[in-house]
Each structure stands twice: as C-alpha cells, then as structure tokens.
Amino acid sequence: MDTLFLACLVVLGIWAIQRNVSQAERTAARVERKLDLVMEHLDLHEEIPNKDGIVALVREGRTVQAVKAYREATGAGLLEAKQAVDRLT
Template sequence: MDIAVLFLTSVVILGILTLQSHVSRAERTIARVERKLDLVLQHLDLHEEIPGKDGIVALVREGKTVQAVKAYREATGAGLLEAKQAVDRLT
C-alpha cells in the first residue's frame, strides 16, 4: 500500500512540474510576441486605443493614481503590473 501511494504521489508531482514547465514556456513565448508586436506598432507609428483614456488621464492629473490603475484595468482587462506601467506612461 505504501509503495502505491508513493508511486502515485511521484506521478502527480512529475505531472505538476511538467505542466509548470509548459506554462512557463508559453508565458515566455507570449511575452516575446508582445514585444515584437509593440515594435511593429511603434515602427508603423500606430498607437493602441485605450477605452476611457480621457477619464484615466483626468484621474492621473488629479493625483489619483490608484483609481487610474483600477479604471485602466477595468477598461482593458490588463493585469495590475501592466496597468500600473501604462498609467505611469500617461504621466
């Protein structure tokens, strides 16, 4: 019985580590593609439209950075770090 539990535990741990490796690889690939896309947009002098940008800029001007980040996240679906960096670029 103990050997079966040990074997099953080992299989589960190996599966988790393999899955984590695949996710990390996918995240690196996505980041690389996003960087390339940003370069293409920059080269073509195109800018991503931010829904509600005027309201977000107004919040930044009022010194309400936290609210601006929250509004950016709600408008774009961005993560916290990405939203913070985007709001910082607006200043």
C-alpha cells in the same frame, strides 16, 4: 507501494504542466515584445477604452484610481497599468 507510485506520478505530472506553462509564458512575452516593436514602427497606438476618464483622474492627481480604471478597462496587470498611467502624464 501503490501510494508512492501515485505520488510520484502526480509530482511528475505537475512538473510537466509547470514546465509547459513557463514555456508558454516566455513565448507570449516574446511575441508581445515583437508586436510592440511593430506597433511602434508603424506609429500605431493601442486604443484604451475610457481613456478620457483615466486621463482626467491622472490630472486630478488620483493616480491609484486611474490605475484601477485602466486595469478594469484593459485587463492589464498592476505593473503594466501603473506604467501605462505614468506614460499618460
């Protein structure tokens, strides 16, 4: 019986943590969208470390390497990096 109680407690704990993480992710995404709108309104652009090197890779047709370099420079995810590199062309 103690094992069943402990298992239920663990499951409820995992569920609560997962719910909080999901809520935090939604909040972060909402804040990021708002920040993007503010930056666009103010005509500000994010500084990308090694942007010249990334642009050079794109011009050489080495898109995969450009995406990898972008990810390493910014910490962006794969989709975000691909979209950013596509905008550089």
